[in-house]
Amino acid sequence: xxxGLRSENVRLFLAVGCMFCFLSSMIYRSIAWxxxxxxxxxxxxxxxxNELPVCxxxxxxxxxxxxxxxxxxxxxxxxxxxxxxxxxxxxxxxSRIAACLxxxxxxxxxxxxxxxxxxxxxLRQHFFNFVRxxxxxxxxSTPTFIPNAYHENVEITSQxxxxxxxxxxxxxxxxxxxxxxxxxxxxxxGRPHLIFLSMSVHHMFRYGVRPHENDFQVYEDGLLxxxxxxxxxxxxxxxxxxxQYPSGxxxxxxxxxxxxxxxxxxxxxxxxxxxxxxxYSSIRYYNxxxxxxxxxxxxCKVFQRHSRLNAKKVESYINWNNVYVGCKDxxxxxxxxxxxxxxxxxxxxxxxxxxxxxx
Numbered sequence: 001x002x003x004g005l006r007s008e009n010v011r012l013f014l015a016v017g018c019m020f021c022f023l024s025s026m027i028y029r030s031i032a033w034x035x036x037x038x039x040x041x042x043x044x045x046x047x048x049x050n051e052l053p054v055c056x057x058x059x060x061x062x063x064x065x066x067x068x069x070x071x072x073x074x075x076x077x078x079x080x081x082x083x084x085x086x087x088x089x090x091x092x093x094x095s096r097i098a099a100c101l102x103x104x105x106x107x108x109x110x111x112x113x114x115x116x117x118x119x120x121x122x123l124r125q126h127f128f129n130f131v132r133x134x135x136x137x138x139x140x141s142t143p144t145f146i147p148n149a150y151h152e153n154v155e156i157t158s159q160x161x162x163x164x165x166x167x168x169x170x171x172x173x174x175x176x177x178x179x180x181x182x183x184x185x186x187x188x189x190g191r192p193h194l195i196f197l198s199m200s201v202h203h204m205f206r207y208g209v210r211p212h213e214n215d216f217q218v219y220e221d222g223l224l225x226x227x228x229x230x231x232x233x234x235x236x237x238x239x240x241x242x243x244q245y246p247s248g249x250x251x252x253x254x255x256x257x258x259x260x261x262x263x264x265x266x267x268x269x270x271x272x273x274x275x276x277x278x279x280y281s282s283i284r285y286y287n288x289x290x291x292x293x294x295x296x297x298x299x300c301k302v303f304q305r306h307s308r309l310n311a312k313k314v315e316s317y318i319n320w321n322n323v324y325v326g327c328k329d330x331x332x333x334x335x336x337x338x339x340x341x342x343x344x345x346x347x348x349x350x351x352x353x354x355x356x357x358x359x
Contacts, residue, residue, distance in 0.1 A: 055080050055087035059348040060286040075291055092346040094135035103353035105162050114164045116192035119199045120171040125332055127167040129342045131156055171202035173222030185233040198242035200269040204261045223276040231280030241277055243270050243287035248300050248330030289341035296337040
């Protein structure tokens with residue numbers, strides 16, 4: 001009887017073992033099939049993207065190009081649409097940027113390019129993000145150490161890249177700005193090859209205007225005076241005016257509303273800039289990155305709501321990350337959105353030189 005039981009156990013063990021092997025084989029085949037299928041789909045999508053033409057033209061103008069959307073409504077970060085036709089954006093790495101700069105220097109027959117970012121802390125963000133993407137061969141900066149909230153001029157130079165990159169702290173439209181830009185419009189001395197500027201937020205603060213004056217009226221008057229000068233300057237060098245991004249809904253501890261700078265007011269100032277500077281076709285207007293800024297502000301609102309439910313976890317996240325990432329700063333675009341804006345800017349100024357490097 002014991003021999004019969006032992007024989008029965010052996011048969012049962014072998015049956016279970018065979019079943020386990022069968023199931024393992026089926027699971028493995030299923031995983032292998034799904035992996036192969038997903039890889040094939042990914043390869044097909046990549047191949048489809050690579051078959052699209054590289055985007056070339058006035059990419060930063062939302063009236064001519066806009067980001068493509070997926071069926072579910074989210075934006076596709078590497079694809080633009082123009083007149084219903086898609087094109088692809090390149091991801092600019094340090095090596096591609098270096099190749100772009102070489103091509104631009106060859107076209108302009110110069111050994112050193114000069115790009116100038118001019119405005120308030122929002123433009124300083126773009127400046128720092130641009131610098132971060134540059135290959136660090138021999139970069140030197142003045143000053144050597146640059147704090148995050150630095151309200152002075154900055155200059156970074158690379159002899160190997162042949163690039164001088166400047167940030168000029170200019171938060172207001174004033175006589176100093178007009179005198180400087182007028183000088184560049186009439187003389188080549190010190191004139192940058194590209195000027196990326198915008199200033200409006202500080203006009204919204206009460207200290208930015210004289211007491212009892214309307215801040216919007218002061219800003220509009222400033223645009224009316226600087227417009228013809230920038231229009232003349234844009235005939236001899238590239239001038240790009242940045243559309244100001246929307247702001248977060250709250251600041252500080254999340255309960256105090258923004259009373260000086262808020263999205264509706266920013267929109268009003270943007271419309272004034274578009275209306276007045278739009279009279280000068282040579283001035284380029286950068287507003288294509290607005291969707292990323294809007295999505296960033298929306299995500300911060302969701303993040304803020306979540307923080308009320310899990311305060312300790314969120315507080316540690318904010319403390320560990322830069323304030324521009326953690327939604328603690330209501331007025332500056334987070335780097336998640338800023339990186340997309342910088343890549344679009346690079347595609348705009350480089351793609352016409354970079355078609356042979358597009359793969």
